[in-house]
Amino acid sequence: MKTRRRPYAEQRPQDLGGGVWSVPVPIPGNPLGYTLVYAVESPRGPLLIDAGWNHPDAWDALSGGLAVLGLDVTTVSGVVVTHFHPDHAGLAGQVREASACWIAMHEDDAALVRLMTEYAASEQDDFQSDMLRRAGADPSEARQVMGTRPVPPAMPDRELRDGDLVDLPGRELRAVHTPGHTPGHICLHLEDADRLFTGDHVLPDITPHVGIYPYDRDDVDPLSDFLDSLDRVADLSASCGPLDALPAHEWIFPDVAARAAEIRHHHEEKLERLRDLLARQAQPLTIWEVAAMMTWNRPWGELPPALRGMAAGEAAAHLRTLEARGQVRRHAGVDPVRFQALNS
Incomplete structure (x- = not known):
């Protein structure tokens, strides 16, 4: 499939x-x-939307790219983080x-950053x-899946x-507030310009990762x-008029509402296929088996x-x-947890 994504x-x-x-x-x-980091003009100095990955090459690209545009990283007035993931929040602290600027993110993601900061490495491994x-992962495979503990991003000054x-x-x-990719993901509507900074919520060619951690939670x-x-x-686009999407990855595109509808359709089809897959199984499956x-x-x-x-x-x-839709049921009291389709 052809894509407009460029290296x-x-x-x-x-x-x-x-x-x-x-x-x-x-x-x-x-x-x-x-990551596409955006700068918005301000009399106090440019405001950044996201900041990029915490790496020396990324810092050089951010500070040097701003300089090419006639902007100075030391005059940044604030950084709004669309969500706490390291490719968005990693350089906010630097x-x-x-620049002595402030950092802002949604309160739900700020709570996760606090939790990550307080979590010891040994607790992360046990978790x-x-x-x-x-x-339901095999113990040997589980050891391979367990990666290194991510470095928590800088704590925000504003929520x-x-x-x-x-x-x-x-x-x-x-x-x-557009939760899903993370609990505190936000888009940012530039109301005076009909633009929507979409972070990872709506991307032009791919769909963002939406997962549950721990996998077996039933309260979210x-x-x-x-x-x-x-x-x-x-709905926002319908009420305000067509909005151009400025995403954090890939490329800028028009008509965010049309792309949002495509992504919803993609997930509805995926849900239907999963329901059919489970319906064909004689026994309930673990999450790992389903994946x-x-x-x-x-x-x-x-x-x-x-x-x-x-x-x-x-x-x-x-x-x-x-x-939640009443199409599968979880087998309670078994370890590992298992799921089975309900009769339609």
């Missing part, structure tokens, strides 16, 4: 007009290639050190091991809620949250251990949504 080496900082710029910041060793066991206006004098930049439903958030973005039977961009046997762990998280999220 990082072909990316350049761009003046997008209307006091908005974009700077591609590399993600070393990641197939996504780069930007703050260079992952037990999570993988309860999902945002849905509908809050960001501190951006002379402009109207409003936080739109992130995929349903994500689907509701897609509807919310579409191994689902369709990914590569066969299960070719997925590296880390990607198998993410695939299991997505399988768990889809199972949880089917459970």
Whole structure:
């Protein structure tokens, strides 16, 4: 399938007009290639939307890319993080050190950053091991899936809620809570320019990862949250008029509502296929068994251990949504947890 995605080496900082710029910041060793960091003009100094991965090459790209555009990283007034993942929040702390700016993110993701900061490495290992066991992963495979403990991003100075206006004098930049990819993911609506910074929520060619961690949680439903958030973005476009999407990866595109509808359709089809798969099984399946039977961009046997762990998280999220819709049931009191289709 053809794609408009270009490698990082072909990316350049761009003046997008209307006091908005974009700077591609590399993600070393990641197939996504780069994060698009946006700068918005402000009399106090540019405001950044996301900051990029915490790596010396990424810092050079961010600070150098801003300089190419006539901006100075030392004059940044604030960084709004769309979500806490390292390719978005990783350099926020270094930007703050260079410029004395503030960092803001949604309160739900801020709570996760606090938890990560307080978590000891040994606790992280125990958490992952037990999570993988309860999902049905083989112990030897579980050891491969367990990666190194991620470095927590910088704690934010400000916490945002849905509908809050960001501190951006002379402009109207409003936080739109769009949970799913993370509990505190936000899009940012530049209301005076019909632009929506979509973070990872709506991307032009791929769909963001939506998973559950731990896999067997039954008190959250992130995929349903994500689907509701897609509807919310579409409704926003319907009420405000067509919105151009400025995503954190790939490329800028028009008509965010149309793309949101495509992504919703993709997940509804995936849910239907999963329901049919479970209905054909004589016995209930573990989350790991379900993940191994689902369709990914590569066969299960070719997925590296880390990607198998993410695939299991997505399988768990889809199972949880089917459970919430009354289409599958969870077998309580068994270890590992198992799921079975209900008769329609």
